[in-house]
Amino acid sequence: MGGWRIALCGSRHLSQAEAGYAAVEGEALAVTWCLKKARLLMLGCPNLLIVTDHRPLVKLLGDRELKDILNPRLFHLKEKTLQYRFQVRYLPGKRNCTADFLSRFPALRCEPDDKDSELEEDMTATLVAALATALEQECLMLDEERVKEAASKDPVYQLLAAKVAVNDWRPQKAQEVACLRQFYSDRDRLSMVEDLIVYTYEQGCPRLLITEELHRQVITGLHAGHQSTVVDMLQLEGHMYMAYADWLTGWLEVAHFPHGTTSSRIISVLRTYFTRWGAPELISTDGGTNLISEETTSFFRKWGVTVCLSSAHYPQSNGRAEAAVKTAKRIIRSNIGKGGSLDCNKASLAILQYLNTLPKGFDKSPAQLTIGRQLRDGVPTPRQHYKVERHWDEIIQQRELRMAESQEETPPPTGAREVLPLVVGCRVRVQDPVTKTWDRSGLVVESKGHRQYLIRLDGSGRVSLRNRKHLKVLKRQPPTSSAIPPRPEPAPPRPKRHTVQPSWMGKYVMGDIER
Template sequence: MAAATIAALTFNECLTLDEEVVLRASQQDPAYQLLVAKVLAGDWHPHRAQEIECLRHFYSVRDRLSVSRGLVTYTYDQGHVRLVIPDGLRRQVAANLHASHQGLDSMLRRARQTVYWPGLEGDLQHHRASCDTCNAHAPSQPPETLILTPPPEYPFQQTVVDVFQLDGCSYLAYADRLTGWLEVAQLPSGATSSKIMNQLRLYFARWGAPEQVSTDDGTNLVSEEMTGFFKRWGITVRLSSAHYPQSNGRAEAAVKSAKRMLRGNIGTNRSLNSDKVSLALLQYLNTPLRDIDKSPAQLAMGRQLRDGVPAISLNYRIDEHWGRTLRERERQMARQHSKMKDHANGCSRSNIAPGSRVLVQNQANKTWDRAGIVVEARGNRQYLVKLDGSGRLSLHTRLHLKPLAQPNPAPPPKPQEPPPEPSSNRPRRRAARPGWLDDYVE
């Protein structure tokens, strides 16, 4: 039986892969042992074709390889020290990298911090392309530029809250804007305001109460009970418009990540209390963010979390430059905010005054078949509209509102002039003032 098959049968039940698991797998892989001996000896041939076939794939990176405690490591330009994975573990490592159903770019960012093998990018691309769950739920792009919120100054200063449905069950997503940290909770038997508050209290006790929470205008999130809860905790609520999730972009991104992570990992009971869900969440928290090369775990806790991807133990220690990393993340978000503001484009629409009648676009069929009166103009292009008929108050973005042209008042009726006298061809006698009245003084 091939070494790769033996290793797969031996180690495929391990949820967390560490250096010891990789070492045992490498000891059962003759090609890996040849690589260890070659790297230790350093006697590479002058030409690639002179090497045995199993070592030719490493010839171009031979100067980047070294051996530590029996394992080959790969380091490029003083970057991350990455473990070279034996052939028998590569499929499982690729599956663990895709545990959260993230895209190829996210998988590669995570892999480039921890593992290496020849053809890594192609293998991960093949694994992602073969995932039926990801192919069936590919994300779509937002149709309009987001309204930018000033970046936060410290972790969990600005958070997002959203409730979403997946396979008939309700879940709560809670995320931090600065670090990207994500929490997910199941809400059995309905997402009531009371259940949401109970879960938020746990998050506040763990991470501190935020200054601002962004959410949508769902009834369970804007109820009187929920409003009083946020007020007691001194939290400002930023609402997004109805049928316009782009106005709460960070919450939508968190919900997409949570859904992508849970699909294929939750069981028939839809519970989050399983090894697969926990491993997927750890993988998400350990994946580096764009443009910063640091993961939510590294930003929020100063270190990586031990998960299903093998890494050297040094990565689990708190980084001495943690504070500097957070400040760089703040500056990176500020630069991104400024860049997006400078390059923002789109149609500029006039403001709508309260009391104006408007048409409201129906997002189901994209027709303007509803009307109402603007009750209140809020910030971020949001308007509170009282709909005709039902009288229901609904929050809408300016994009979905069209002011109704006010009819011009009718001019007052002109007084009727006497009809002109009928014309006659007969000469008319001219009346003249008598001369004896010339010296008369009134």
């Protein structure tokens, strides 16, 4: 049976305040409420379609910008839909039979969102169970037997194997079967080994060609090696928390927000986690408002972190996020302190016990996978569990050797111009690091080594440390080569005035004046 099928259906009555909304406000409220109810299914959906029988919503929820919406209520409703990607289509009310019928179906009046929390728990549990089941199936180790089994059921693989075995290729690519044209350019690099197709390039390691059925499982295994985390917001007893879990090891961090979950507060906590564990390559989240705000998005961009919002592209990430929230709720539900605080012994011991607990199907706890040993908690443990495992030392030594080899200096590229060192006392142009213009000049005062020089800038007289790359020697140099121009010698003191006494005055004083 084709066509559309109902996956989720719901409705509610209006509150006393909402009953006074204008028609367009009420219709926009309905769309916003529906998106919120089904957000676990709608977030990240690339081809989401919203059908409404109120034509003004097509333009309002479509490409109209927030600055063009003057109605404050419509502005806030439109703002709540920005985290979704959707198209709006108009359907006349006479053809919108199902929604029109359900909206008029008589039912007992109840408060809006009376069962929202319970419905959210049920939806979350269902999604987590489904994704966890898919994850368990996709985490099986791939071996040759598994590849052979999948290859025997794939007609395209069998047809390609027959071509490779006898090397029966057409002279031109257009003459080949359509499903085999993608392999035509690599036909000389394909061979058969024990009924499996092998790809070899320039004497490299042979690689198995797998069927399309196994592509997703291999991609999952490749992503497992990336530094990825899951972040999600949760509410418990009126308090807001954030769960931050490592995708690979399962290490869990929980933060409490007693004064609200603003973007700046979330960024402050994330920056602390990045400093402690390093910035991840990928963060998976369910698309909370403050986790995808402009300020938070800019923070992730500066740290080089990719944000994954869509469960359609990577469903395991969303499952891990929801599982982390479930775990965090279970841990802190009965262990929080006064005012929902996590700064208490019960919450700390509960988190420590989780980090020391072996997950199902694993022989290492999150603490052992992260730091190589168990953590001291409230449960007595043999002392040898607190020691770092021996193979960790070997891995660290091998890693240091590999890093030392990779960090050896490479010879300069061919044709690179040699930059001569600067001498103390020469005048240079200084490049502005922002505008890239050579708009300042100065005098080389001191050479600090490693291509660094102290420059006394003209005008301000400030001494700045600059790299040789940002310095250019002036063609006209002053005649002196001293580092600092000599200070002018102070002017000699003004000679004292000497008076000569007339000869007759001396005679007068001495009493020898002739009469």
